[in-house]
Amino acid sequence: MRLVCSVASINLEAASRGFGASKGVRSTLSVFKKEENTFLMWCTTKNKHGSRYKLHNNVEKIFSRMLSEGKATIRLKDPHLDLCVSGANSIDLQRLVNAIKVASTGQSLLGRGVLSSAEPVQNRVIQKPRTKLMVNSKQRYPLLEGFPSTLEQLAVEHCSLLKLDSRMLKLRHLKILNLSNNKIKTLPDSIAEMQSLVEINLENNDLSELPNTFSMPNSKLCSSLRCLKLNTNQIKCLPLDFGNLCELYQLHIRSNKLKLLPQCIGGLQKLKVFLASDNLLRILPASIKCLSLEQIDLSGNDFLKVGSIPPLFRLKDVSSLQDLAARVIIKKRLPYDKESLTHFCREFIxxxxxCWRCSLYCFESYIRTAISFNIANITHTVVRMDNEQAVEVPIDCIMCSLRCYQGSRLAI
Ligand SMILES: [Zn+2]
Structure with missing residues (x-):
């Protein structure tokens, strides 16, 4: 067993003359047996063969009150020094301390599973776990060796990637994934299983859509993703349930081919930065009024003029039973699932x-119309439109009745 930890040594003779301790360095500590003697071996990257200390009758004291925090101090007699251990796995440190105690009395450690060889330590054992990796050319891509499983940040740019490397999907600790400036066309469904992702940057690729799993209710991204950068792709639409990404704080989707935003966009309650300039947006969904943003950019979109869109009347004199039942289910928040309602009924609900005016839920009976909405109502600090004065955008609304319809026209 080799214990990976930080070790600082204090030469007690020197300390008594006022000299300080060495700084803690990344090390391994192990015990090995040579002939009849057991030794403690302390290796560092600078001293891979290690300093070796005989243990029999050579341990003055072990300070082990902080073992549970991965700390202990081993005081040797010859040389008279303290080895101050920190940052160790507490269970492994306990085993090592026990082994040192046993060896110091001259008892054998054979069969206890703690003895290691006296071989020099290898760099990969002693080095700090790697948490960041940046690859910015094909030549530096780790084709054979793969990615360290400890990565928290990974950037792979300018490598002409056509898809995600499946080994990236297994990085359980990955928080920031930057694959901008590649040629990625699609994302795998399993991206939704990456449990720690906080930021995804896919700018400047060839994506035409996000996978359906991306924002499904059971997607891990729904509870972790805070920043999504999709600028300069070919995306035509976002998933219908995109509003499930309830932690999303920034959405950058400039220079794509978006014609519509999903109806549920208003569900992004934490969204603060929404940059969607240079798309093909002509009208926005009504739920946009539920957002509370700090920055929005909708420039470079050819929005319709409200007066140019005729209203669509679908009002029925008498509401259907299905309509009334669905309203009650939503109003009373009655729970339902696959067992209690058919797929058709669930889709209907x-x-x-x-209704834009009175918030009554509409199903088969409604008036659909476009109204003008001042985007400054949902933005605190920055509003960018083509014309600084023109902060009005058309909104695709549903009205439950003629009364609400006429009321909304009076409001304009
Ligand atoms: Zn209404």
Missing amino acids: EGGRC
């Missing part, structure tokens, strides 16, 4: 939309 989930397809309902709120």
Whole structure:
């Protein structure tokens, strides 16, 4: 067993003359047996063969009150020094301390599973776990060796990647994934299983869509993803359930081919930065009014003029039973699942939309119309439109009745 830890040594003779301790260095500590003697071996990157200290009758004291925090001090007699251990796995440190105690009395450690060889330590054992990796050319891509499983940040740019390397999907600790400036066309469904991702940057690729799993209710990204950068791709639409990404704080989707935003965009309650300039947006969904942003950019979109869109009347004189039942289920928040309702009924309920004026849910009976909305109502600090004065955008609304419809026209 080799214990990986930080070790500082204090030469007690020197300390008594006022000299300080050495700084803690990344090390391994192990015990090995040679002929009849057992030794403690302390290796560092500078001293791979290690300093070796005989243990029999040579341990003055072991300070082990902080073992549970991975700390201990081993005081040797000859040379008279303290080895101050920190940053160790507490269970392994306990085993090592026990082994040192046993060896110091002259008892054998054979069969206890703690003895190691006296071979010099290898660099990979002693080095700190790697948490960041940047690859910015094909030549530096770790084709054979793969990615260290300890990575928290990975950037692979300018490598002409066509898809995600499946080995990236297994990085359980990865928080920031930057694959910008490649040629990625699609993302695998399993990206939704990456549990620690906080930021994904896929700028300047060839994506035309996100996988359906991306924002499904059971996607791990729904509870972790805070920043999504998709600028300069070919994305035509976002998943219908995109609003499930409830931790999303920044969405950058400039220079794509978005024609519509999903109805549920208003569900992004934590969204603060929404940059969607240079797309093909002509009208925005009504739920946009639920956002509370700090920065929005909708320049470079050819929005429709409100007066140019005729209203669509789908009002029925009498509401259907299905309509009334769905309203009650939503209003009373009645729980339902696959067992209690058919797929058709669930789709019907989930397809309902709120009346812009009175928030009553509408299903089969409604008036669909476009109204003008001042984007400054949802933005605290920055509003960028083509014309600084023109902060009005058309909103695709549903009205439950003529009364609400006429009320909204009066408001304009
Ligand atoms: Zn209404």
